[in-house]
Amino acid sequence: xxPETRDxxxxxxxxxxxxxxxxxxxxxxxGHALADAAQLVDGVEQIVARAPFxxxxxxxxxxxxxxxxxxxxxGWVSDRSGYRYDRLDxxxxxxxxxxxxxxRRFAARSxxxxxxxxxxxxxxxxxxxxPGAKLSxxxxxxxxxxxxxxxxxxxxxxxxxxxxGAKRADKTLRVPLRHGDVVVWGGPSRRYFxxxxxxxxxxxxxLGGERINLTFRKAA
Ligand code: MD3
Ligand code: FE
Numbered sequence: 001x002x003p004e005t006r007d008x009x010x011x012x013x014x015x016x017x018x019x020x021x022x023x024x025x026x027x028x029x030x031g032h033a034l035a036d037a038a039q040l041v042d043g044v045e046q047i048v049a050r051a052p053f054x055x056x057x058x059x060x061x062x063x064x065x066x067x068x069x070x071x072x073x074x075g076w077v078s079d080r081s082g083y084r085y086d087r088l089d090x091x092x093x094x095x096x097x098x099x100x101x102x103x104r105r106f107a108a109r110s111x112x113x114x115x116x117x118x119x120x121x122x123x124x125x126x127x128x129x130x131p132g133a134k135l136s137x138x139x140x141x142x143x144x145x146x147x148x149x150x151x152x153x154x155x156x157x158x159x160x161x162x163x164x165g166a167k168r169a170d171k172t173l174r175v176p177l178r179h180g181d182v183v184v185w186g187g188p189s190r191r192y193f194x195x196x197x198x199x200x201x202x203x204x205x206x207l208g209g210e211r212i213n214l215t216f217r218k219a220a
Contacts, residue, residue, distance in 0.1 A: 013175055022163060022175065025149075025187020027114040033153045034180035036106050041155060043100045044126055044212060047071045050097045051089050053128050059083070065133040066196075072099040074123040074219040076142065083142055085123060085219040099124055107151045107216035114184035116149045121216035129159060129199040129211040137164060137172070137195040140217075148218035149186035155179055155214070156207030157199060164193035177213075179206050 013020060013028075020028040033040065053067035056078040070076060074085040075096040089096055103124055111119030127135070140150060154177040161183075164172040170193065177183070185192075199211055 013173075022173070022183070023165075023189040023192065025185065026163075026189035026192075027184050028175065029110065029113060029182040029184070030178075031180045032110060032113070032182040033106070033155070036102070037155055037180055039102050040106065040153065040214065041207070041212070043071075043103055044155075044214075046100075047097045047126065050094075051075075051092065053126075054091060064135075065129075065198075066135055067128040067130075067133075069126050070124060071097045071103070071126070072121065072123045076123065076125045076217075076219070085142060103214070103216070106153075110151045110153075110182050111149055111184055111186075111216075114149070114186065116184065116186055119149060119151065119216075119218070121151070121218055123217045123219040125215045125217065127213040127215070129157070129196065129213070131199050131201040131203075131209065134198040135196040137162060137168065137193050139191055139193055140215075141191065143217055143219050145218060146190050147186075149184050149190065151216040152183045152185070153214045153216075154181045155212040157203035157209055157211040159199055159203075159211050160197040162195045162197060164195075166192060168193055179204065 017031045022028055051069045053069050055063045055067050057063050058078055059082050077086050107121050108119050158176055158178040161175045161177045162172040164170045
């Protein structure tokens with residue numbers, strides 16, 4: 001890429017509205033959730049009342065700095081025995097809270113805006129970042145159908161998203177994700193390595209300096 005082209009691309013990554021193609025099948029929709037943000041945050045509060053945020057333990061025995069919960073028929077969990085989707089919240093033994101219809105509609109609308117018609121998620125993983133929390137480079141590979149996209153919504157404090165490639169060692173692009181940003185990950189990028197850098201203190205007063213990320217998935 002010629003240097004001036006790269007600059008143009010990096011400027012585009014920093015815009016406040018509009019659409020940026022990040023990779024084959026990956027589309028960033030800047031500010032696409034702004035009109036729905038209050039409803040999404042309300043929904044998260046209701047879910048968290050029944051399925052509180054918790055710091056899961058990885059199979060390697062590390063406690064994650066990100067706190068997680070889920071809604072929908074399936075929830076993503078991790079413990080010493082491995083990662084999996086489960087119908088029950090292991091903390092309560094009860095099914096995960098239902099996915100609010102507003103969440104479903106929002107996810108389907110976002111996927112359609114990126115060219116994926118008929119997206120019907122059955123799982124929504126909710127991640128909470130407080131200052132210092134991060135998500136190490138990983139791949140989302142626990143969903144059986146890789147042709148189904150993932151829709152992610154960022155709320156609250158901004159974070160730097162690391163977007164790699166098909167191999168762990170591939171160079172990573174740094175993409176700032178802010179309140180109201182939506183990314184649809186489909187096609188080859190669905191299996192790319194990605195992560196979140198440690199959240200900064202005082203990033204934004206929205207949500208008291210916390211960052212919430214919702215990822216809508218088809219996990220069955
Ligand atoms: C790229 N969450 O929950 S969202 C995750 O901000 C996760 O909490 C991050 O990675 C967060 O698994 C990043 C963006 C994201 C989500 C899923 C992806 C990017 C992705 C799946 C494939 C490729
Ligand atoms: Fe991920």
